[in-house]
Amino acid sequence: MTSPAAQLWFGRTVHRREKPFVRRFSHRIAMLDIDIDRLAEADALTGLFAVDRGAAISFRQVDHGARDRTLSLRAWAEAKFAEAGVALQGGEIRLIGFPRVLGVGFAPISLWLGHDPDGKLCGVIYEVHNTFGETHSYVCAFHPTHVRAVANKDFFVSPFFDVDGGYRFTLRPPERGHMSLVVENMGADGRAHVAALTVKATALSSPAVLRWLVAMPISGLGVLLAIHWQAFRLLLRGAKYRVKPEQQLKRTTLTRREVQDAGGDGNLRKRA
Numbered sequence: 001m002t003s004p005a006a007q008l009w010f011g012r013t014v015h016r017r018e019k020p021f022v023r024r025f026s027h028r029i030a031m032l033d034i035d036i037d038r039l040a041e042a043d044a045l046t047g048l049f050a051v052d053r054g055a056a057i058s059f060r061q062v063d064h065g066a067r068d069r070t071l072s073l074r075a076w077a078e079a080k081f082a083e084a085g086v087a088l089q090g091g092e093i094r095l096i097g098f099p100r101v102l103g104v105g106f107a108p109i110s111l112w113l114g115h116d117p118d119g120k121l122c123g124v125i126y127e128v129h130n131t132f133g134e135t136h137s138y139v140c141a142f143h144p145t146h147v148r149a150v151a152n153k154d155f156f157v158s159p160f161f162d163v164d165g166g167y168r169f170t171l172r173p174p175e176r177g178h179m180s181l182v183v184e185n186m187g188a189d190g191r192a193h194v195a196a197l198t199v200k201a202t203a204l205s206s207p208a209v210l211r212w213l214v215a216m217p218i219s220g221l222g223v224l225l226a227i228h229w230q231a232f233r234l235l236l237r238g239a240k241y242r243v244k245p246e247q248q249l250k251r252t253t254l255t256r257r258e259v260q261d262a263g264g265d266g267n268l269r270k271r272a
Helices: 039-043 073-083 206-215 219-237 266-271
Strands: 006-017 023-035 049-051 057-059 093-097 109-115 121-129 135-141 148-152 166-175 178-187 190-203 252-254 256-258
Touching: 006 206, 023 039, 023 057, 023 190, 023 219, 039 049, 073 093, 073 109, 073 121, 073 135, 073 252, 109 166, 121 166, 135 148, 135 166, 148 252
Parallel strands: 049 057, 135 252
Antiparallel strands: 006 023, 006 190, 023 093, 093 109, 109 121, 121 135, 148 166, 148 256, 166 178, 178 190
């Protein structure tokens, strides 16, 4: 069955800081999943959604990939995948992230899912953004028996964590309308922070967008507000603030496979 040109994902994200003290919070999220080769088709799904123009919910190509439009979304993604030895051979690429809501938006992370011509997921790009306008990509070759990937941490995300240690990504890709992702921030003395999201697919339609706007009317701005509010509360708790270093010239980090134990990432979500 042909996948939709675009769809929505609704669910929750949970964050848990574990060092030097424990702090946990969660909130609802809404995400957009779009086929980067079918933007015009996606644009026509509902008048409340638009591609590269104003609407209640919008997808802007300049928010992703090369950003300066020197490369198309596909050319940018294929180049990143090639660095990890992933050849899509023209297969579908779906971009899952946080769109603009009422013109405003910030995406802490975007997932690029690359498929082969038979529709099998064979590569993932974790495109990470910080609130300083910088971005970095963690790229991996995906195999269904190796759903966990690890990588060196090469990008400044939070002023409350140093750029050292590594990440552990555990992805349960879209299947039967559900998807989950766990990102663990690992330091020399163990896990310092874990973020998890669990979402369920919904068709992109006017009723779905209206429900989104009623339930989360400032969700675009809300992501930024939540980040800064949590930062303020960390300062009150005495968390150490780090000054942002200059971003490295290298903007891509390749992950390594880590075999997942039977039982999946359920324990991670419980611990989150």
